[in-house]
Amino acid sequence: MTEALLLPPEAAGPGASFAMRTEGLSAYFGETRAVHDVTLDFPANEVTAIIGPSGCGKSTFLRCLNRMHETLPLTRVEGRVLFHGQDIYADGVDPISLRRHVGMVFQRPTPFPTMSIRDNVAAGLRVQPGPKPSRARVDEIVERALREAALWDEVKDRLNSSATGISGGQQQRVCIARALATSPHVLLLDEPTASLDPISTQKVEELVYELRKTMTVIIVTHNMQQAARVSDRTAFMLSGDMVEVAPTGVMFTAPSDPRTEAYITGRFG
Amino acid sequence: MIADRVYQTTLVVFALCVPILLLLIFAEVGRAGWPALRQFGFGFLTSSTWDPVKGQFGAAPAIVGTILTSIIALLLATPLALGGAIFLSEFSPTWLRQPLSFFIDLLAAVPSVVFGLWGVFFLVPLLRTTIMPLLRDTLHLGATPFFSGPAYGPSVLAAGLILAIMVLPYIAAVSREVLMAVPRSQREAALALGATRWEAITGAVIPYARTGIFGGVILGLGRALGETMAVTMVIGNRHELSASLLAPGYTMASLIANEFAEATTDAHLSALMAVGFVLFVITLIVNAIARWLVWRVGGEVRA
Amino acid sequence: MSAIASAHGAYARPRARGLARRHGVSILMVTLTCLAAALAVVPLVAILGYLLKQGAGALSIGFFTHMPRPVGEEGGGMANAILGTLMLIGIASAVGLPVGIGAGLYLAEQRGTKLANAVRFLADVLNGLPSIVMGIFAWQFLVRPFGHFSALAGGAAIGAMMIPLVTRTTEEMVRTVPQSLREAALALGYPRWRTSLQIVLRTALGGIVTGVLVAVARVAGETAPLLFTALGNQFWSTKLTQPIAALPLQIFTYAISPYDDWHAQAWAGALVLIALVLVISVIARFVTRGGHAGGHD
Numbered sequence: 001m002t003e004a005l006l007l008p009p010e011a012a013g014p015g016a017s018f019a020m021r022t023e024g025l026s027a028y029f030g031e032t033r034a035v036h037d038v039t040l041d042f043p044a045n046e047v048t049a050i051i052g053p054s055g056c057g058k059s060t061f062l063r064c065l066n067r068m069h070e071t072l073p074l075t076r077v078e079g080r081v082l083f084h085g086q087d088i089y090a091d092g093v094d095p096i097s098l099r100r101h102v103g104m105v106f107q108r109p110t111p112f113p114t115m116s117i118r119d120n121v122a123a124g125l126r127v128q129p130g131p132k133p134s135r136a137r138v139d140e141i142v143e144r145a146l147r148e149a150a151l152w153d154e155v156k157d158r159l160n161s162s163a164t165g166i167s168g169g170q171q172q173r174v175c176i177a178r179a180l181a182t183s184p185h186v187l188l189l190d191e192p193t194a195s196l197d198p199i200s201t202q203k204v205e206e207l208v209y210e211l212r213k214t215m216t217v218i219i220v221t222h223n224m225q226q227a228a229r230v231s232d233r234t235a236f237m238l239s240g241d242m243v244e245v246a247p248t249g250v251m252f253t254a255p256s257d258p259r260t261e262a263y264i265t266g267r268f269g
Numbered sequence: 270m271i272a273d274r275v276y277q278t279t280l281v282v283f284a285l286c287v288p289i290l291l292l293l294i295f296a297e298v299g300r301a302g303w304p305a306l307r308q309f310g311f312g313f314l315t316s317s318t319w320d321p322v323k324g325q326f327g328a329a330p331a332i333v334g335t336i337l338t339s340i341i342a343l344l345l346a347t348p349l350a351l352g353g354a355i356f357l358s359e360f361s362p363t364w365l366r367q368p369l370s371f372f373i374d375l376l377a378a379v380p381s382v383v384f385g386l387w388g389v390f391f392l393v394p395l396l397r398t399t400i401m402p403l404l405r406d407t408l409h410l411g412a413t414p415f416f417s418g419p420a421y422g423p424s425v426l427a428a429g430l431i432l433a434i435m436v437l438p439y440i441a442a443v444s445r446e447v448l449m450a451v452p453r454s455q456r457e458a459a460l461a462l463g464a465t466r467w468e469a470i471t472g473a474v475i476p477y478a479r480t481g482i483f484g485g486v487i488l489g490l491g492r493a494l495g496e497t498m499a500v501t502m503v504i505g506n507r508h509e510l511s512a513s514l515l516a517p518g519y520t521m522a523s524l525i526a527n528e529f530a531e532a533t534t535d536a537h538l539s540a541l542m543a544v545g546f547v548l549f550v551i552t553l554i555v556n557a558i559a560r561w562l563v564w565r566v567g568g569e570v571r572a
Numbered sequence: 573m574s575a576i577a578s579a580h581g582a583y584a585r586p587r588a589r590g591l592a593r594r595h596g597v598s599i600l601m602v603t604l605t606c607l608a609a610a611l612a613v614v615p616l617v618a619i620l621g622y623l624l625k626q627g628a629g630a631l632s633i634g635f636f637t638h639m640p641r642p643v644g645e646e647g648g649g650m651a652n653a654i655l656g657t658l659m660l661i662g663i664a665s666a667v668g669l670p671v672g673i674g675a676g677l678y679l680a681e682q683r684g685t686k687l688a689n690a691v692r693f694l695a696d697v698l699n700g701l702p703s704i705v706m707g708i709f710a711w712q713f714l715v716r717p718f719g720h721f722s723a724l725a726g727g728a729a730i731g732a733m734m735i736p737l738v739t740r741t742t743e744e745m746v747r748t749v750p751q752s753l754r755e756a757a758l759a760l761g762y763p764r765w766r767t768s769l770q771i772v773l774r775t776a777l778g779g780i781v782t783g784v785l786v787a788v789a790r791v792a793g794e795t796a797p798l799l800f801t802a803l804g805n806q807f808w809s810t811k812l813t814q815p816i817a818a819l820p821l822q823i824f825t826y827a828i829s830p831y832d833d834w835h836a837q838a839w840a841g842a843l844v845l846i847a848l849v850l851v852i853s854v855i856a857r858f859v860t861r862g863g864h865a866g867g868h869d
Contacts, residue, residue, distance in 0.1 A: 071758055096270065100761035110756040114774050124760040178760070276765035280681070283674025284691045287739070290732060291694055294701070294709045301712050352608025360602050361609070369609060371857065376616045378853045380793025381703075382820045383842045386827050387619045390626070390835070434615040441612060467598035488700070495702025497796040498824060522704045522796075529708065529800055542708060549705045556700030560693065 018082070019044040019186050019216035020065060025079035027060050027069055034060045036240040037079070042186070047208060047217040049231035049248070051224055053268065057240040058220045062188050065218065066102040067095035084185070100128060103179030107191040109171035111163035111178075118159040120174055121145050124182040141181050148211070149177035150203050169200025176207065187211060189219040193226065205230050224264060228252050236260045294549065302543030305536065313543060319508040321532070326540035328547065330508045334425060334518040335548070338500065339493040341429025341514070346437040347486055354444035359470055370445060377438035385502030388431045393503055396430075397422035401515055414512040423505030426514040431499045436489035443485025443563060447478040484562030491556040495548065497522040521548040620846070627843030630836040635844070640806055640822070643831045650841050652808045656723070656817040657792060657848075659810070660802060663727025664791055668734030669784065675735070676742025676780075677768065683747075692743070699736035703796040706733055711800040723809075723816035726802025730794050734787040741783025745776040778859060785856035789849045795820035819845045 020042040027035040034057045042048050050058045063069040064077055067088060080087045088098050103124075111120050121142045125133060133141070142159070146152040151173040155166065163174055172192060179187060189208065193201040208230045211217050221227050227234050228248060235245040236257075244257045255261045262268060305326060306313055316327025353373060357366055401420035405411035451474050459469035475482070505517020506527050521544050532538045638649030675691065682688040710729035715721055749772045757767040773780075795818075798804075803815035804825060819841055826838035 066759060068755065068759055071755070094270070096761050096763050099759055104759035106752060106756060106759075108752060110750075110752045112753065112756070112771060112775070114777070123757075127761045127763070127766065175756070182760070270763050270765075272766075273764045276768065280674050280678040281687075283671050284678035284687070286671045287675055287691050287698060287735065288694050290735070291698055293713070294705065297712045298705065298709055301708075349608050349612055352605040353612040356602075356605035356609040360605060369613070372613045372616060373609070375850065375853065376612075378789055378793075378849050379616070379619065380795070380820055380845060380849060382793065382795045382824050382827075383619070383623070383846055386823060386838060386842050387622055389827055391622055437612055437615070465594045465598040467601040468594065470601075491700045495700070495704070497702065497704040498820075502824075502827065522702055525704050525708060526796060526799060529711075542712070545705050545708045548702055552700055552702055552705075553697060556697050557693075559700070560696045 018042060019084065020218070021082040022061075022065075023080040023082065025061070025064060025077070025081060027057070027064050028076040028078075029060075029072075030074045034240055035064065038237075038242040040235060040242055040245060042216055042218055043233070044216050045212050045214075046232040047212050047219060047230055049227035049234045050218065050220045050237060051222065051227050051234060051263075052237035053263065054222065055239075056237045058237045059190050061237065062190055062218065062220050065186070065188055066099050066104055068099075068104065070095070096127075097129070100124070100182060101184055102186045102188060103182065103184035104188045105172070105176050105179050105190065105192045107194045109168055109175050109195070111171050111174050113162070113164050115163060116160045117155050117163045117166070117174055118142050120163045121177045121181050123178055128182060142177075145177040145181040146174075148180050148207070149173045150207050151177060167200075169196045169203070172196055172200065172204065173207075176204070180211075184215060186216045186218065189217065191220055191222065193221075193223070201226075224252070236263065238263070298542055298546045298549060302539055302541075302546040305539040305543040306546070308536075313540075314547070317508065317510050321528075321534065321537045324534070324536045326536070326543075328521070328524075328540075328544050330510045331519045331521045331524045331544060332547070333510060334428075334504070335494055335520040335522070335551075337425055337514075337518070338428040338432055338504070338520055339490055341426070342432035342436055342493045343486060343490055345430065345433035346440055346489060350437045350440035350485075350489075351444050351482065354441050354448055355470060355475075357445050358448035359466070359474070370442075373438050373441050375438075376434070377442070381435070381496060381498040382502075384431055384435060384499035388427060388499055388503040392430065393422040393427050396420070396424070396427055401426070405515065415514050418511070418513045418516055420515040421505070421517070423503055423517050424515050425504065425511075425518040428500045428504040428518070428520065429514070431503055432493045432496055435496060435499060436492050439492055440485045440489040443488060444478075444482050447481030447485070447563070448474060450481075451477045480562050484559050484564075487555060487559035487562060491552055491559055494555060495522055495552050496520075497526050501526045521545075623839065623843055623846060626836075627839035627841075630840035631843060635837075635840050639808060640837075643833055648833070648837060650817075650819065650822055650837065650844070652805065653817040653819045653822040653841065654844070655808070655810070656802070656805070656821075657819045657845075659723060659816060660727045660730060660798070660818055661788055661792055663724060663812070664731035664734055665784075665788070667728050667731030668738055668787065668791075672735045672738025672784075672787070673742050673773075673780065675739040677746060677773065679739065679743040680746035681768065695736040695739045699740075701733075703733065703794050704799075707797040707800050710797060715801055720813070721801060721803035721815040722813045723802055724812045726798045726816065726818070729797035729801050730791045733794065733797065734791050737787035737790065738780075738783055741786070742776075742780050745779030745783065746772060748779070749775045782856045782859045785852050785859070789852040789856070792852070793820055793845060793849050795824055819848075 018041045022038055022040050025035060025038045026033055038061060050061065052058050060069060065081060069075050069077060077089060081089055083098065083102070112123060115123065122138050125138060125141060143152060146155065151170060154170060163171065166174070176192070193204050196204065205226060208217055208219060212232070219231065231248050233245060234248045234251040236243045236251070238259055244251070244255060244260045246255070251260070252264060255264060309316070309326060313326065313328055314332060315329050317329040318325045318327045319330070357370055361369065397420060405416045405420060410416040455473045455477055456469050459473035464472055500520050501523035504520065504523055506519060506523060507517040508519055509516065511518065525541050525545055528537070529541055532541055634647050635649045636654060637651050638647055639652055640650065641648035675695065679688050679692050706729050710725055714725035714728055753775060754767055754772055757771040762771065798818050798821050802818055802821065804821040805815045805817045809816050823838045823841040823845065826834040826841070
């Protein structure tokens, strides 16, 4: 097992301007194919949104990007996924080390209930390779991550209280801070505002928009307006196929594929 | 990852301890009891001669006593436990439910030896002075073989009574859980047809929970069969096959508890081990049946 | 009109009578079941009450600090038995907890596999094993080959009895931890073993502790497995390879003796034992009711 993914973006091979790229990616649940042969680029330092109706495979696709799909039983992946030029599904690649460079935020807030807010945010630091950071360094990182998640001011006085004692929107931002604390190169967001109130949703969207400066963001959402607000490029998936991908402005005003147009204009969804 | 592999293997090792332990018990107790079983064959189970001096061992009184005391216990405990469970799940006001269940369950936490102590100094004298004369003479049940003969106190009846108190919480807990697991829609359907509350219970709820309740009763049986200390303190410890409930007797568990420390000959020891083996096998089967019954209904056995 | 009216009346009356009877039966059964529930509590109250009455008299500070005295002498106690019980609980936990928690984790994580189903079933079967059978097994396996009784053998015997209880509650509690928590940890780069131990187990720990307490309470009162393993000891002993006293054993010995002094001591011992068991049980229940430490979603 090689710790194969510590290359900084600049030093990667061909395709270095893409943070991630899938080539012919298919994902299976048992015999059922949920993602069909998808080839897609994710340019560095851009926000790419993936939209589509329920069950079209967008979450499954996303979970292939950090090898979370395979944590479920009876699953299979075909094709290649390049992370800074290296295929993450190649033999000898350790999925755990991949996940330390690719962060993920889930649909529902999942703070660790037995840990304080501070420990939650620092949770990812515990499994990073290398020497353990000092307590002061950890506190610095926690503050930085909470500021990036636009939550610092709200919780700075109760970092040691339980992470379950705050509102759902705040919990989700703790989860985002937790993902940001390890300075991932790519951040995967799976419908991050689906269970949040409108104000929290707005805060998260503003956050996503700002994050492009330091990392690449891929966000799955069933909310087209959200995709239009935060993303640079949008991809539309339908029944496991990647139908169309285009700059966001173009996608929502002049889509090329009739199926895209039908979805966007609300004829189905 | 190596650490993952180590973790998985460790867990499997711990999990395997359970079947291995059971197998070990079966093998060791069986091995130690085999000489006696081989020597007496089927007669071990049917003969009532238990003479350590002459080397004659027949466990029939103990086996019969075990079954008899357990049946008495179930007959007394089941109506009470079931009735209480029905009350708790169907009629009880919400505020009463938790505390009352709690108290009934607490009975299961009382150690066997404490039951025995209470039995020796309270129940047995009470039986001797009041209840047994009542049954035998005042109610004239002494005319039947079941309540005839001298009534010193320590007896099959005493053991049955104490066992009834001891298995009550188990039957009640399981019954309560399976009754409460019956979907509300079942009760409502019956009520909508014009049934009274009681008719809804007997007609819809209990039949639905029937298997689980039966499983709870069998679970209680399993407990009663294996109970040692309380029984040994009140049953009188006599190798005797008597029809009378007022007479002393023996159970397999109390036989072992009573004589094991004094067993000097290999034959005696082997015979006691053989009794243990028979008890083991019987409770194994009964508990397996109980588990299967309760599992079928989906109720979890908490007791 | 009158013919119809009277026909109506003929139908109405028997049905009304039948309905009243059915309602009456229903009310009767409510009363009877209420009575049954009340009666079910009576034995507990009776026993505890009698225990208090008999035992309070013999209970004193001396009971906890003095050793057993020969018959006729004043001021005996059960200090050695109390210590013995605590030591035996310690040994039992050392045996029962790792196996129980490990097996419980296995059952929760490998749900549905044939081995897991078999182990779960057998754990329940083991739970119903008569304690006397465990006792003679422990004697055959841990006493006979070594030629002497020991605290270790006794502790191991009751430790084995703890295993099924701890396994079941561990499995149940680990199962209450939502899958999403596990996924969140995996997505952060936690390896599986750390996810299970540092995240999942830690989340379920409150409930597991409750289960352990319940198992300890049940096992602290066991006598039969100790009869031929720990044996009991009239003297103060902390040696693991020697016989050791225990509360239930001492109570039993004193109860069946012919001496009134010792009977009184038995009552006091029973009071202490039941207080110990009940306090642990009550704490365990309130820890659970006070809120799972387990994951809410």
